[in-house]
Amino acid sequence: MAHILRSLKSILDNFLCQEPLLLAANTPVFCPLSLLGPLKTWEVSVYFAVPKKRRTIEQRRIRKFLSPNCYSKVREETNFLRSLINNQLPSDREVQFVYDGDNTTNIAVNNEEVKVSGSRPLWFPSILRKSNSSGSENS
Numbered sequence: 001m002a003h004i005l006r007s008l009k010s011i012l013d014n015f016l017c018q019e020p021l022l023l024a025a026n027t028p029v030f031c032p033l034s035l036l037g038p039l040k041t042w043e044v045s046v047y048f049a050v051p052k053k054r055r056t057i058e059q060r061r062i063r064k065f066l067s068p069n070c071y072s073k074v075r076e077e078t079n080f081l082r083s084l085i086n087n088q089l090p091s092d093r094e095v096q097f098v099y100d101g102d103n104t105t106n107i108a109v110n111n112e113e114v115k116v117s118g119s120r121p122l123w124f125p126s127i128l129r130k131s132n133s134s135g136s137e138n139s
Helices: 002-016 039-045 057-065 068-085 133-138
Strands: 095-099 112-116
Touching: 068 095, 068 112
Parallel strands: 095 112
Antiparallel strands: none
C-alpha cells in the first residue's frame, strides 16, 4: 500500500510540478505544498470508497430483516385487506381503508373507500402519503 502511494506521489509530483514549455521565461512554477507533504496526507485525502469501520455480523443481520413477530402481524393485516378487496383494485382511483372510529371527512371524492371492521393497528397510519389528486383537479 505504501509503495502504491509513493509511486502515485512521484507521478503526481512529476506531472504537476513540471514547467510548461509555452510559458514565458523567468516565471515561477507553482507546485502545491500538499502534494509534497508526508504520506499521511495521502491516506486522508485519497478516497478509496470503502467503509472505515465495518459493522458486526450481528448488526448486519438485524438490519436486513424485520422481526418475525412484527412481520407476521403485517402479513396477516395485509392478507386480510387483500381479501376485502377481492383482488379488484380500481386502476383509476386510489383505495383507502376506513377502520371503525376513523375520521371519514378527509377522504377524497375520487378514492375507493373500503370499510374495515375493527380498530386500526397502531403501526398502520391512516394516511401513508399525501395525495396530489385533489390539487390537480383544481388547477
